[in-house]
Amino acid sequence: MNEQKFQEKIDLERKIEPKDWMPEEYRSHLIRQISQHAHSEIIGMQPEGNWISRAPSLRAKMILLAKVQDEAGHGLYLYSACETLGISREELVQQLHDGKAKYSSIFNYPTLSWADMGAVGWLVDGAAIVNQVSLQRTSYGPYSRGMVKICKEESFHQRQGYEIMAEMAKGTPEQKEMAQDALNRFWWPSIMMFGPQDSDSPRTGNAMKWKIKRQFNDELRQKFIDQTVGQVKVIGLEIPDPDLKWNEERGHYDFGKMNWDEFWSVVNGNGPCNIQRLDHHKKAHSEGEWVRKAARSYSNKQEIINA
Amino acid sequence: MSDNTKVWEVFIQSKNGLAHKHVGNLHAPDKEMALQNARDLYTRRNEGSCIWVVKAEHIISSESEDGEAFFDPSNDKIYRHPTFYTLPKGSKYI
Ligand SMILES: [Fe+2]
Ligand SMILES: [Fe+2]
Numbered sequence: 001m002n003e004q005k006f007q008e009k010i011d012l013e014r015k016i017e018p019k020d021w022m023p024e025e026y027r028s029h030l031i032r033q034i035s036q037h038a039h040s041e042i043i044g045m046q047p048e049g050n051w052i053s054r055a056p057s058l059r060a061k062m063i064l065l066a067k068v069q070d071e072a073g074h075g076l077y078l079y080s081a082c083e084t085l086g087i088s089r090e091e092l093v094q095q096l097h098d099g100k101a102k103y104s105s106i107f108n109y110p111t112l113s114w115a116d117m118g119a120v121g122w123l124v125d126g127a128a129i130v131n132q133v134s135l136q137r138t139s140y141g142p143y144s145r146g147m148v149k150i151c152k153e154e155s156f157h158q159r160q161g162y163e164i165m166a167e168m169a170k171g172t173p174e175q176k177e178m179a180q181d182a183l184n185r186f187w188w189p190s191i192m193m194f195g196p197q198d199s200d201s202p203r204t205g206n207a208m209k210w211k212i213k214r215q216f217n218d219e220l221r222q223k224f225i226d227q228t229v230g231q232v233k234v235i236g237l238e239i240p241d242p243d244l245k246w247n248e249e250r251g252h253y254d255f256g257k258m259n260w261d262e263f264w265s266v267v268n269g270n271g272p273c274n275i276q277r278l279d280h281h282k283k284a285h286s287e288g289e290w291v292r293k294a295a296r297s298y299s300n301k302q303e304i305i306n307a
Numbered sequence: 308m309s310d311n312t313k314v315w316e317v318f319i320q321s322k323n324g325l326a327h328k329h330v331g332n333l334h335a336p337d338k339e340m341a342l343q344n345a346r347d348l349y350t351r352r353n354e355g356s357c358i359w360v361v362k363a364e365h366i367i368s369s370e371s372e373d374g375e376a377f378f379d380p381s382n383d384k385i386y387r388h389p390t391f392y393t394l395p396k397g398s399k400y401i
Contacts, residue, residue: 019368019370066351069351073348076333076348077331077348080331080333088312089312089334090312145331153351153352295337296336298336298337299313302337
């Protein structure tokens with residue numbers, strides 16, 4: 001009965017709000033997905049934070065700082081949305097530290113040169129935007145509203161990355177080589193950010209029925225590739241995929257085989273930076289403990305004074 | 308209070324003269340930090356001229372689902388809307 005009413009609401013494109021009845025599986029699916037999304041925003045600050053102190057100009061530094069600060073904000077919006085499902089911030093962070101909750105695998109790759117700041121903003125944020133634009137229509141109200149806010153802020157992220165790449169691609173031969181190298185390293189992990197091919201993706205069923213997900217992984221991936229190919233040409237770089245070519249019949253680009261063995265190996269902890277990313281988060285969290293303690297005791301004191 | 312998790316709801320007035328609008332929430336241990344966090348989290352692009360923060364526990368909400376009954380008293384009073392009234396032909400500015 002409840003379940004049927006719930007589905008009717010979903011079918012009518014009405015949003016589900018925190019106090020509404022929902023199937024337990026809907027709730028747990030959302031907690032998993034939103035927390036993974038939140039952790040990705042937070043962990044995603046590390047590969048870029050790595051370059052703030054070494055940005056090549058004051059302008060570049062201010063932009064990168066503002067971008068990383070936005071990502072912290074995105075993480076917080078998403079933690080808020082997730083908490084409306086009845087899980088606490090502490091539990092969410094604990095799940096991350098225990099390795100029970102994941103974050104996007106892309107952040108387990110290192111950022112080796114300044115050109116990587118270009119590749120990350122342009123491709124990683126670019127791919128994330130395609131996904132997030134689609135999620136603006138997700139059925140859970142708080143998640144959907146968070147996505148709307150995030151999408152508004154994302155638009156500069158991709159552009160600043162593309163600007164860095166364009167700049168380097170027309171620089172000295174060494175700079176152009178760095179740009180191409182960054183593209184080579186980030187291309188495949190970026191298109192794998194959309195997740196496994198739908199034929200191998202067991203959870204898609206209910207997520208689509210409940211409109212948590214609005215488009216298939218393959219559909220989103222294709223959209224990203226189609227819109228990026230032209231941008232690569234404009235700045236004179238080359239996508240590291242010999243099979244990439246326009247398919248007149250489909251009206252889309254065909255592309256080569258993705259290396260899912262590597263993808264799963266990185267997801268399961270064997271990427272170049274998995275340990276480093278998590279350790280850094282744990283360290284920052286425990287080093288901040290005295291600040292939280294001090295703020296807490298100050299707040300308790302104020303309550304006594306004002307009582 | 309064992310941890311740091313006081314939740315504050317945030318309302319922003321986007322421009323002088325307009326009403327404050329709910330934008331989201333945040334965690335903070337006290338009201339000063341709640342205001343500062345709200346500024347950093349919700350007004351990074353000049354979204355507001357004034358911020359209110361209210362402890363979430365102080366907000367009382369009606370039920371969002373099956374709450375129609377709560378609003379029943381006003382449902383049948385269509386005479387509260389100007390479109391209910393017939394005006395004589397030719398009347399203006401009313
Ligand atoms: Fe983001
Ligand atoms: Fe971003």
